[in-house]
Amino acid sequence: MQATFNVYRKEPGPNSKPGRSTYSVEVAADATVMDALLKIRDEQDPALGFRGSCLRGYCGDCTVRVNGKAAFACTAKVAALAKKGPAEISVEPIRNMPVVKDLIQDWDAFLWNKIDATKPWLEPNGSTADGEQRIPDTVMAKVRKAMSCFYCGLCDEGCTVLPVDFNFLGPAALTKASRFTWDPRDHAVRERLQILERPKGMWDCVHCFEASEHCPREIAPTERIMEMRDEAFKYGITNEKVARHHLSFAASVKRSGWLDEGRLAIESEGLTNFKGLMKLLPTAVKAITRGKAPIPYLHHKREGSEKITRIIEKAEANKEK
Amino acid sequence: MQEFDVLVVGAGAAGLRAAIAAKQAGAAVALLTKVHPLRTNTGLAQGGINAPLGADDSPEAYAGDILQAGDGLCDPGVVQAFTQQAGDAVMWLEHMGVPFNRGADGRFDRRQFGSNGKARSLYVDDRTGHVVMQVLYEQFQRARIPLFADWFVTSLAIDSARCVGVTALGLRSGVLDSFGARAVILATGGFTRLFMPSTVSIGTTGDGQNLAYQAGIALKDLEMVQFHPLVFPGGNALMITEAVLAEGAQVVTAEGQPIANLIGATRDKICIAILQALQNGASGVALDLTPIGAQKLHSRFSQTNELIRNFTGLDPAKDPIPIRPVAHRPIGGIEVNVSGQTAMHGLYAAGECACTGLNGAGRLAGNILTEAVVFGARAGEAAAAYAKSAPPKAFPADRLEEEKKRLEALVSAGKSEDTAGHIHGELGRLMSESAGAVREGSALQAARGRIHALKERYAQLRVRNESAIYNYELVAYLELGAMLNLAEALVVAADARNESRGAHRRSDHPARDDRNGLCHSVVTLVQGAPQADTKPVVAL
Numbered sequence: 057m058q059a060t061f062n063v064y065r066k067e068p069g070p071n072s073k074p075g076r077s078t079y080s081v082e083v084a085a086d087a088t089v090m091d092a093l094l095k096i097r098d099e100q101d102p103a104l105g106f107r108g109s110c111l112r113g114y115c116g117d118c119t120v121r122v123n124g125k126a127a128f129a130c131t132a133k134v135a136a137l138a139k140k141g142p143a144e145i146s147v148e149p150i151r152n153m154p155v156v157k158d159l160i161q162d163w164d165a166f167l168w169n170k171i172d173a174t175k176p177w178l179e180p181n182g183s184t185a186d187g188e189q190r191i192p193d194t195v196m197a198k199v200r201k202a203m204s205c206f207y208c209g210l211c212d213e214g215c216t217v218l219p220v221d222f223n224f225l226g227p228a229a230l231t232k233a234s235r236f237t238w239d240p241r242d243h244a245v246r247e248r249l250q251i252l253e254r255p256k257g258m259w260d261c262v263h264c265f266e267a268s269e270h271c272p273r274e275i276a277p278t279e280r281i282m283e284m285r286d287e288a289f290k291y292g293i294t295n296e297k298v299a300r301h302h303l304s305f306a307a308s309v310k311r312s313g314w315l316d317e318g319r320l321a322i323e324s325e326g327l328t329n330f331k332g333l334m335k336l337l338p339t340a341v342k343a344i345t346r347g348k349a350p351i352p353y354l355h356h357k358r359e360g361s362e363k364i365t366r367i368i369e370k371a372e373a374n375k376e377k
Numbered sequence: 378m379q380e381f382d383v384l385v386v387g388a389g390a391a392g393l394r395a396a397i398a399a400k401q402a403g404a405a406v407a408l409l410t411k412v413h414p415l416r417t418n419t420g421l422a423q424g425g426i427n428a429p430l431g432a433d434d435s436p437e438a439y440a441g442d443i444l445q446a447g448d449g450l451c452d453p454g455v456v457q458a459f460t461q462q463a464g465d466a467v468m469w470l471e472h473m474g475v476p477f478n479r480g481a482d483g484r485f486d487r488r489q490f491g492s493n494g495k496a497r498s499l500y501v502d503d504r505t506g507h508v509v510m511q512v513l514y515e516q517f518q519r520a521r522i523p524l525f526a527d528w529f530v531t532s533l534a535i536d537s538a539r540c541v542g543v544t545a546l547g548l549r550s551g552v553l554d555s556f557g558a559r560a561v562i563l564a565t566g567g568f569t570r571l572f573m574p575s576t577v578s579i580g581t582t583g584d585g586q587n588l589a590y591q592a593g594i595a596l597k598d599l600e601m602v603q604f605h606p607l608v609f610p611g612g613n614a615l616m617i618t619e620a621v622l623a624e625g626a627q628v629v630t631a632e633g634q635p636i637a638n639l640i641g642a643t644r645d646k647i648c649i650a651i652l653q654a655l656q657n658g659a660s661g662v663a664l665d666l667t668p669i670g671a672q673k674l675h676s677r678f679s680q681t682n683e684l685i686r687n688f689t690g691l692d693p694a695k696d697p698i699p700i701r702p703v704a705h706r707p708i709g710g711i712e713v714n715v716s717g718q719t720a721m722h723g724l725y726a727a728g729e730c731a732c733t734g735l736n737g738a739g740r741l742a743g744n745i746l747t748e749a750v751v752f753g754a755r756a757g758e759a760a761a762a763y764a765k766s767a768p769p770k771a772f773p774a775d776r777l778e779e780e781k782k783r784l785e786a787l788v789s790a791g792k793s794e795d796t797a798g799h800i801h802g803e804l805g806r807l808m809s810e811s812a813g814a815v816r817e818g819s820a821l822q823a824a825r826g827r828i829h830a831l832k833e834r835y836a837q838l839r840v841r842n843e844s845a846i847y848n849y850e851l852v853a854y855l856e857l858g859a860m861l862n863l864a865e866a867l868v869v870a871a872d873a874r875n876e877s878r879g880a881h882r883r884s885d886h887p888a889r890d891d892r893n894g895l896c897h898s899v900v901t902l903v904q905g906a907p908q909a910d911t912k913p914v915v916a917l
Contacts, residue, residue, distance in 0.1 A: 068846045086611050098798030102842035102850035109416040110578045111613040113687050114507070114680065117416045130613075131687045156549065157847050163413065168526075177515035178474035188430075188471050190483035199476035200501060203508050204679070207415050241474060273683075 058082055059134050061092060063104065064148040068157045077101065078144065083134055089122055089147065090130040093159075105158035116208030120159055121148040126213050126270070150213040152222070165222075167207060170229040175251055178236055179244035189241055202235035202280065204273050211277045214270035217262055224260045225252075227267035227277035234280040237287050249288045258284050259298035297332075300324050310368045313361030318353050378772060381407045381523075382764035383757070384543060384558035386530050386585060388414035390422075390506070390749035391728025391756075392564030393513035395717075398757030399562070400520045404764050407523040409530055409545050409556065411580055411852065414514045418566050418578040419749070422506025423680065424620035425490050425498025426746040428467035429460060434495045436460035442494050443744070446643050447737025448879035449895055450598065452915045455715050455735045459751055466750045467499060475512045477501055491619055491742025492643040498743040503618055503678045509746055529852055531784065533561065533588050533724070534776045540592070540724035541770050544780040548852070551845025553781050557772040559764035562756050563589060563711065563726040569602065571860040571867075572704035572813075573805025574614035576605055580856070585730040587859030589711040590866065594719050595899040597732040597912070598709030599863070600871035601880045603740055604814040605705035606647035607664055614703045615688045617664060617681055619644070619742055624677065625668035629697060630654050631661035643739055645880045648702035648814045655701075663697035670694075702814045706745065708736045708880060709870070712899060717756025723767065727756035734897065734915065738879020787854065789839040797838060797850070797857045800831050804857075807831075808864055812871055815882045821872040828865045835861055866900040866907045873909040874898055 059081060066074040079096045090108050097104045106129070109117040113131040122132050123141045137145050149155050153166040182189065211227040212218060218226055225233075233252055236242045252258045258281050267277040285302075288294070294303055304323035308316040321339075325332035343349040358364075383399040385392045388410035399406045410417075429439040440460040444451050471477060471485075477499045480486040490498035501508040517524075527548040534542040534555065542557040568583025569575040590596055607628075609615040622628075628636045628651065636654055639647050651662050666674060671694035674682045685693045711726040713719050713733055719726055728749045735748065811817075811824035835857065842850040876890035877883050896911040 084612075088612060091612065095798065097850065098796045098853075102840070103844050105847045105849065108579055109412055110418070110420060112615050113684055114504075115416045115420055115578070117413075128687075133690070160847050168413070172518060177519035178512075179519075180472045180474070182472065184465060184468045184472045188468065188477075188485055191479060192483055193479035193481075193486070196476040196479050199474075200478075200508070203476065203511055204502075204504060206420070206507065236474075239474060239476070241472065 057085060057135065057138070059092060059138050060144045061096065062144040062146045063159070065158050066155050074155070077104070085135060087134045088130050089120075089127070089132040089134060089137070089145070090118055092134055093129060093147070105160040107160055114206060116206040119150055119209050119213070121150055122146070126150050126210050128208065150209060152213050152215060152218040153209065166212065167209060167226070167228055170225045171232050173251070174225065174229055174233040175244060175248045176232055178239060178242045181241055181243050191240055195238060195240065198238045199235055201275060202231055202238070205231055205275055206273070208272065210270040210272055211267035214266040216264045216266055217260055221256070221260065223256045225257055227261070227281065230258055230261070230284070231275060231277040231280045234284050237284055245287075246291050246293070249284065249291055249293050252284065253288055253293050253296045253299065255296070257296075258288070259296040297324055297326070300326060310365055311357075312355060313358035313364040316355040318349070319355065378555040378557055378777070379407070380557040381405050382558065383560045383562065383760045384409065384556055385562045385564055385757075386410070386543065387564035387566060387728070387730070388412070388524075388526070389417040389419040389564065389566050389728060390509060390513055390746060391753035392562070393510075393517045394750045394753030395562045395564055395727050395757035395760070396522050397513070397516055397520050398754040399761040400522055402758050402761035404761035407525060407556070408517070409525045409528045409543070411527065411529045411548070411584075413526045414517065414524070415510065417510065418581050419510040419746075420504075420507040421577065421616065422509070422746050423503045423616075423618040425488050425500035425505050425743045426467055426470075426509065427490075427493065427497050427741065427743040428463045428499060428747060429495075429497055430464050430467065430485060430499070431487055431495060431497060434497050436463070438495060439463065439497065442492065443735065443741050444737075446492055446739045446741040446879075448739050448889070449891065450734075450737030450879065450897060450914055452734030452737075453917045454915060455733050457917065458715050459735050459748070462751050463747050466754060467747060470509060470512060470750060473512050473516050475501060475509055488620055489623055489641075492641055493741060493743060500620070502680065503620065504680045506746060507680075529855070530584065530588070531855065532780050533592055534772055535592055535721070536770060536773050539722040539770060542772050544777055546784070546851075548847050548849075551848070553777065553784065555772055555777040558723075559767050559769070560723045560725060560760035562717065562760050563724070563730055564728045564753065564756075565730045567707045567729040568860065568863050569704040569706060571804060571864045572808045573802065574608075574610055574612075574809070575704040575805075576608055576614055576616040577705070582856035583730070583859045583863045584856065585726065586710055587862050589719060589724065589726065590862060590902055592721060592724070593902060594721055594724070595712040595901045596710060596863075596866055597712040597734070597897050597899050598738070598870075599707070599867045599900055600874050600898060601708035601736075601738050602812075602867070603644055603705045603708055603880050604648045604702040606644060606651055606702050607700050608703035608705075609685070609689050609698055610701050610703060611689065615684060616703070616705065617685070617698065617700070618678075619647075621664070621666060621669065621678060621681065624673065627665045627668060628700070629663055629665050630659035631663060632659060634659070636662070644742060645739055645814075645882070649882065651700070651702055652814060661699055662701060664700045665697045666693040667695065704809065704813070706740070708732070708738070708740050709898075715755065716759035717752055718759060723763065725756045725760045727752045737914075738881060784851070787840050787851070788843055790841055790843050791839070793839065793841070795834055795838060797854050800835055800838070801857050801860070804828065804831055804860060804864055808867075812864075812868055815884050816871050817884045818872060818875070818886075821868050825865065825868045825872070828861060828868060832861050832865070869907045869909050870898045870900050
C-alpha cells in the first residue's frame with residue numbers, strides 16, 4: 057500500500073529552525089511506522105534521523121508522536137493510521153525532550169542523566185554464600201512491577217511539571233528509584249530518599265496523575281511517587297518544604313480541628329529559614345492591610361475539635377498496627 | 378585519544394558483566410556501545426536463566442543436559458567449568474537485586490524450561506532478560522565505569538599481532554576517535570539480523586564477529602544457528618517464549634490437530650516437528666495459548682500478552698497465533714577459550730558473539746543469560762589480568778588517519794538505484810531460504826555465489842548522507858558489510874558439514890555422521906576468502 061508521511065525535521069545545533077518533510081512510500085500491508093521510516097531513509101532520504109532498536113515494542117527506543125499521539129513507531133501500524141487518520145501521517149518528536157536531530161531526541165538530558173542522579177543501584181546486604189534471601193513473592197512482585205518499565209518516556213512526555221521545569225527528575229526516574237524502596241536486599245534506602253527529597257525531586261510532583269494515565273504498563277508512576285513520600289515520612293526525612301507543609305497541615309487539623317494558615321506558612325518555610333520567612337512578610341502585610349487576617353492573629357480551636365483529635369489519633373494507632 | 382586498561386565493546390548482559398568484573402579486578406575500564414545499555418537485545422530473553430540451584434539438582438546434572446542438547450560437539454572441559462560457576466554467577470545477580478519470582482517459602486521458584494531435565498530456570502515473570510539487563514546496568518553505574526553510548530566501533534587497532542585498542546565513531550558528535558587499550562573485549566551480541574525474518578533487534582548484525590574475522594581470527598561452529606520454533610512470522614517477527622509450553626500452551630496445525638510431544642524437546646526438534654507438519658500437508662501451524670487462561674496469561678506472561686496484542690493485533694486468550702521457526706541466535710562465533718581469550722593477544726570475546734564450545738551443536742533453553750554472566754565475568758577478569766601484565770604498547774600513530782580516510786571514501790553524495798536496504802533484504806531472504814532450519818548442499822553452494830554477487834553490489838554502494846551527526850546510513854552500511862562477510866562464512870561452514878546434527882539440518886544428509894562430524898567447524902579469512910577447516914572436540 058502507498059502511504060504519505062509528514063515528518064518533523066531539524067538540523068543539529070541551537071540555531072537551526074525546525075521544518076517538515078513529506079514522503080510517499082510503498083509499504084507492506086502489515087507494515088509499521090518504523091518499517092516505513094527505515095524504507096524512507098534507505099530509498100529517499102538517507103539523512104532522516106530517528107532511533108529504533110527492538111522493532112517489536114519491548115525496548116522503548118522509538119517513542120515518537122504519530123498523528124499527535126505518543127506511540128512506538130515499531131508497533132504503530134500504517135494501515136490502521138491510514139484508515140482512521142488524515143491523508144498524511146504525521147511523525148514528530150515527543151514532548152518535553154530536547155531534539156538533537158529530526159526525531160532523534162536527547163535521552164541523556166531527558167532521562168539517563170536524571171536516573172543516574174538518584175543512586176539507581178542496589179547496595180547489597182549479606183553475601184552470596186548465604187544463598188538467596190527468603191522474601192515473600194508479594195514483595196518481589198512489587199519490585200518486578202516497577203522494573204517492567206522499559207523507559208519508553210511516555211510518563212515523562214505526559215508530565216505537567218517538566219514543561220515548566222525541565223530539571224524536575226520526572227516520573228520515569230522517580231519510578232526507577234522507587235524500585236529500591238521496596239527491596240529488602242538494599243541498605244541504601246534512607247540515603248536514596250535523602251537524595252530524592254532535594255529540590256527537583258519527589259516533592260516537585262504535583263500529583264496530576266498524567267504519568268499514571270500515560271504509562272503503557274500500568275506501573276502507575278504517580279502512585280509510586282506518593283508511596284515514596286510516605287516512606288520518607290517513616291524515615292523521618294521531612295526537610296523539604298512540601299514535606300513540612302504536609303506535616304504542619306496534619307498537625308494543625310489534629311490540634312485544632314482546622315487549618316492554622318499563619319502557622320502553616322511559617323512551618324512550611326521552616327522556623328530557622330530566615331530568608332524564606334522574610335519572603336512571607338509582604339504577603340502577611342498585604343493580608344493584614346486588606347483585612348484578610350485578624351489582628352491580633354490568634355488561631356482558635358473549632359467547636360468539637362477534641363473529636364477530630366480522637367479520630368486522627370485512632371487512625372494513627374491503626375496505621376501503626 | 379583516550380586510554381584505558383580494558384575496553385569493552387557492546388552493552389548487553391555479557392559486556393556489562395565483563396566491564397564490572399574487569400573494574401573489580403582493578404582495571405581502568407570503559408565501555409563503548411552503539412545502542413544504550415537499556416535498549417540492547419538482552420531484553421529479548423524472556424523465559425529464564427539456568428542455574429543448578431535446586432536441592433534435586435547439581436552441576437553434573439546440568440552438564441548432562443547441556444551435553445545432550447549439544448549433540449556431541451560440546452567441549453566437556455568448558456561444560457564442567459561453566460556448570461560449576463553457573464550457580465554462583467546467578468546468585469550474584471540475586472544479591473545485586475534481580476527480583477526473581479519466589480515460591481510460597483520465599484525461595485526461588487524455578488521453571489522447567491525447554492529440554493532441561495530439572496526445573497532449573499530462575500525467572501522474572503516473562504521478562505527475565507529485561508530485568509537482568511537493568512540490574513547489570515545498575516551495578517555498572519555503581520562501579521562508575523565510563524560509558525560511551527551511541528559510539529560505533531569501526532575497526533580494531535592491531536600492532537605486531539596484538540590488539541591495542543579500537544577506532545570508534547561518536548554518532549552524536551560525528552567525530553571518529555581512537556581508544557587505546559591493553560585489552561579489548563568484544564561483547565557485541567549475535568548476528569541473526571542477516572536472516573529475514575529474525576527474532577532480534579535491528580543492531581544484531583555481527584559487528585564484533587566481523588572485526589575478529591577481519592583480524593584473522595577463526596569463527597567457530599558458525600553453521601549452528603538456533604531457530605526459535607514459536608515465532609509469529611509477520612513483519613519483523615515476534616518470538617513467544619517456550620515457557621508457555623510448560624504452562625499448557627499447545628502447538629496445533631491450522632486444521633486443529635495438536636502436534637504432540639513438544640514439552641521437554643530441544644528447540645531444533647520442535648522446529649523440525651513444525652516443518653514436518655507443514656510438509657505433511659498442514660496449511661499452517663499456530664500456537665494455542667488459550668489453555669493457559671486469560672488470567673494466568675495476564676499475571677505470568679504479561680509482556681507476552683502485551684506484545685502479541687500490540688504487534689499482531691490478535692488476542693492470545695482467544696485466537697491461535699500463527700507461528701513458524703525463525704532465525705533466533707547463533708551458537709557459533711568468535712573462537713575463544715574458557716576465559717574468553719581469542720588467538721590474538723589482547724583480544725577477548727564474551728556472550729553471544731563468542732563461541733567457547735559450551736553449546737556444541739545446540740543450546741539448552743535458558744542458557745543464554747547464564748552464559749553472558751559466567752563468561753562475561755571470566756573475560757573481564759582475564760582481560761584485567763592481561764592488562765596488568767602486558768607491556769605497554771602505543772596506539773599505532775597513523776591508524777586513526779587511515780580509518781578516517783577509509784570512512785570518508787565511503788561517502789559520496791548523489792542518487793543511486795541500489796541501496797543497503799535492498800541488498801540487506803535480498804541477503805536476509807536468501808539466508809532464510811538457503812541456510813534456514815533445513816539446508817541442502819547445492820542450495821548452499823548457490824547461495825555462496827549469490828552472496829558474492831551481493832558483495833560486489835555492496836562494493837559499488839556509497840553512503841549518500843554527508844552529515845556527520847547521527848549518520849545512521851553510514852552505520853547501516855557498515856553493519857551490512859559485517860553481515861555479508863558472516864553470511865558467506867556461515868554458508869561455507871554449513872556446506873562443509875555433510876550431516877545433520879543439533880541445530881544443523883541437511884535434507885541431503887539427514888543422518889548424524891559420527892565418523893566425520895564429531896568436530897568443530899572453523900572458518901578463517903585467508904587472502905580475502907573464507908576457508909573452512911575442522912578442529913577436534915576437546916575432551917576432558
